[in-house]
Amino acid sequence: MFERVALIGIGLIGSSISHATRRKGLAKEIVGSARTKSTLDTALKLGLIGKGYASAAEAVQGADLVILSVPVGACGPLAAEIAPHLKAGAILTDVGSVKAAVVRDMAPHVPKGVHFVPGHPIAGTEQSGPEAGFAELFDGRWTILTPEPQTDAAAVEKLKDYWTALGSKVEIMSPQHHDMVLGITSHLPHLIAFNIVNTAEHLERVTDKEVIKFSAGGFRDFTRIAASDPTMWRDVFLNNKEAVMEMLRRFSDDLAELKRAIEADDGDTLFRRFADARAIRRGIIAAGQDTPAPDFGRAHGASPGPTDEESGKSK
């Protein structure tokens, strides 16, 4: 499908793209660069790339597909760096969780004759780095592409076919709509997860040890999301401010209403709100976007035992 794919950034997403590309034989050659030498060495050792380059400028030379898999704040500077070295006719894309800001930062640098098609696979885990990737990450998930209307249709189609071959389904929308949709389906959930973990850590009347021990009551679910890469998420919030603020405002208004219902002993409102929330889970499972297995299919009784100190046996 491509002669030479250049991966700029080889973390969870970059390495998963490599695995999925090789699974289907979609590129003759995969090359890449990474911010740190240690990531580049690991990527070479794991066979994620055939050749590694110290700079992105070198890595993109001769590539007909260039994929930036870096925190969104790094996209603009990288676009400036690689621009003079991009091959005519190449497709340039990214995987950033924010799209309007990435277009704002990258588009001005893209040379004529290079097809810039911003993208975002809605897939991931809480792990980071080149060792975290796997070929199945995109299977059954959605990738959103946000090309400008004037972008070469053949280039958009080719990138769409590539993501489909990587296992993903593809939808096309505007960068602005993408940022609004992801504001509610991803950015606000992460902000809330980070926040409740911070809240739990700073209580005086409940110790961190108690939070950990009794986390199976629900809290532990939030800690998975809150374990995501802090650099990536810092950049998301700095670059999708407006949509995040709008979602946060609505969330806070709704929360104030639930709070009033609790204070007023209004059990009917609480019941109605809680019952409403069940339907969307059924929709997500029916759409193949989550497992139908209870508790995410978590292993039961198979987790490693606690340390003696934590077991509370001496009580």
Added chain:
Amino acid sequence: MFERVALIGIGLIGSSISHATRRKGLAKEIVGSARTKSTLDTALKLGLIGKGYASAAEAVQGADLVILSVPVGACGPLAAEIAPHLKAGAILTDVGSVKAAVVRDMAPHVPKGVHFVPGHPIAGTEQSGPEAGFAELFDGRWTILTPEPQTDAAAVEKLKDYWTALGSKVEIMSPQHHDMVLGITSHLPHLIAFNIVNTAEHLERVTDKEVIKFSAGGFRDFTRIAASDPTMWRDVFLNNKEAVMEMLRRFSDDLAELKRAIEADDGDTLFRRFADARAIRRGIIAAGQDTPAPDFGRAHGASPGPTDEESGKSK
């Protein structure tokens, strides 16, 4: 261990107690009652109970262990109903997610000579009903008991041994402290999860279908918790108001701070807060309270396919 265990309420928790009790042969006989005839019939059909009774009053007769597994709001009325029928020397316990209110509602009814030891296994799934239970639910999880200081020590010890045999670890604390700890590790997380799902459902600029399609960005995790039993959760919030309000106040204060950091482009504060949140996840995994597998060990690429209408293929 017990001659006759009476399960009052046979949903997810009651049925799991039956499975785990039979797994280890901890009772000669398990009997029970349920609010609806259909639950009782299912429990009999599944062999969860040997005998089923139309009323709790009948079910507890002759039982040396009586376990209430019902929404916490139902505990008081049930205690009043069964009190005259409890056997002398019996242990009476519950599994409610709130403890001070349960003690307030149940204790006045408990006859002399019956040992009331309130309890709460910190375990569950988003599923409900007698078919949702399984023997491994409590394995490696914690059960909190909140007896009054004057409670018969042998009865407390026996119930502790029973929960240990069911697979759980046991900790003893005051009802008030329990309610504070669970306020942060369970009640606030559920309130937030219910709330974000409600928020997502009422947006004008993002459709429910888009929320569902792109939920793998984080939102889907919240929907699992938000799919929990609405009656159970209504009763939790009505009965643990103070602790929930305190946790909610702190959560909102912290969220306001994150909001200010985003508005002020304060990337350092965001990074620090996000990085801090990673540590507690490591603690939870080290303590055996969650799986170390990425993404909760969710199956990748194995979920059922979406419908044609949802696949966006026609785009």
